[in-house]
Amino acid sequence: MAVATTSALRQRTLTALTLVPLVIGAVLWLPTPLFALILAGVIGVGAWEWAALAGVTDQRLRALYPLLVGGAMALLWPYPQGLFWLAIASVLWWLWQTRRLLSMRRVVPAAGVDGLLLAVGLLVLVAPWAALVTLHDAPGGPALVLFLLFVIWSADTGAYFAGRRWGRTKLAPVLSPGKTRAGVYGGVLGAVLCALVFAWLQGLAPLHGLLLLLISAATALISVAGDLYESLLKRRCGAKDSGQLLPGHGGMLDRIDSLTAAAPLFLLGTTLIGVR
Template sequence: MKTFFTRTASALVFVAVMLGGILWSPFTFFLLFFLIGCFALQEYFKLLRLIDTDYAAVSGWHKWGVLVAGAAIMLTFTGDTFSIGHMAAGLIGWWIAVIFLLVLPLGEILLGKDFSLKNLGYSAMGLLYVIIPFSLLIHIRMNAIDLQYTPGNVGTAPGWLIPLLLIIFIWINDTMAYIVGSLIGRTPFFPAISPKKTMEGSVGGMILAVVAAGVYGYYWGQEYLALQHWLVLAGLAAIFGTIGDLLESKLKRMAGVKDSGAIMPGHGGFLDRFDSLLLAAPFAWIYVHFFMMA
């Protein structure tokens, strides 16, 4: 019972923080995903150190350099939305990211005990796996005006809507997959990675997430987005969110841990909460910028 109340309380706090950060302003949106990205990157590095002990030997310069580069990359995707003095924050972030990404290998050679291209590759994968997806969500949010005034039947979606919808669709998919799997699940779905997942539950969750998006989009949502966009975004969130969850489960299994962190009592770490979003976000960004804004 104590565990139930702990999980419920932390979930309520999580929802409140997420909604406040996403809806309040462009700055709170950026700050929210900036912090999530930085902490998730640290958890990724922790998993890597458990998977390959060679990575535990990287220099302090390497660890902090990658973190600063990741933070600068996220700042880059704000474009000219914010300014520091008379210069766009996005431009400042771009220069910091370029400098650190160029200097980081040199620092690794000079300051590291043993230079390893493998360790540089691990760090580069962390930026690609964790930082870029959150950066793309930030980019969608900061370019809301482009989406609103695109000719055609896109609608008048505020910039925060699509990132919020991805999170909601992923939640619906996960919840429905659990319910359907509990009721009729028989066929294991990647049992070596996630033994509790079933094929019936996974497919059922995807279908019901798209159905829920279609029903809401048809009756109430077309003033914001055309119906086809509701359906496609839900499909992307369900399919790639499921793959993202399996990918992080594989990393945890390789590392021999149950959770990536302990930031949320009873719910794990940042990677545990946003693993699905990490893979769904890039595909949503591609769809938004090449099909909704074409």
């Protein structure tokens, strides 16, 4: 068992070391249209996995769903204001889901194709694309996108170590037995520390810096909802991962689940305080 765990950790680390430089390079150096296109490809893979979690087993029908999601992104591209309103709708939906997920006591197994879930996927998958593209296109946008990613990574790291060290009370045992309240607190602390570094590097005024800390903490909190929601979808289907694309990490949705909830809130928050 120890050998298997070590092997899995090694595989997970190698995958991360390969992907992280590619992600950072794409965020910092690609023009926004190309960044949007590549991000659409990532979301498209997530849409393929989402269709399976929604009960679509026919491969030809399943392939139509990424095309539907891609079509929605293409229709939104010429309308920046529409991208912003989509982010607002997404934040409201995730706030509702957060309360629902934390109070859930049982998971009803999936039966057949869930049309409502396919419709929900349009919001869940297209909204983070819209938020990230809008952020990236603003002055200093690539740095903000990268900062958002570091906030999520810092929150994940803080949650992991705090949960292992102090985790006692489960957060949502029906959906994710490994998550604890201590882990959430550690994740928020990790996000705040990341924001402190960013505020110092950017030379933000004290008020803007304080508001950015609050937004980063809120982003870390709502990112947990994205993770729990994907856990719900997998438990409905009896699946361990959303796919096998990324060795040691599972599928694409397993990697972007937190981002689906975090990106729209981060966009709204940074817009309201005038950081972007």
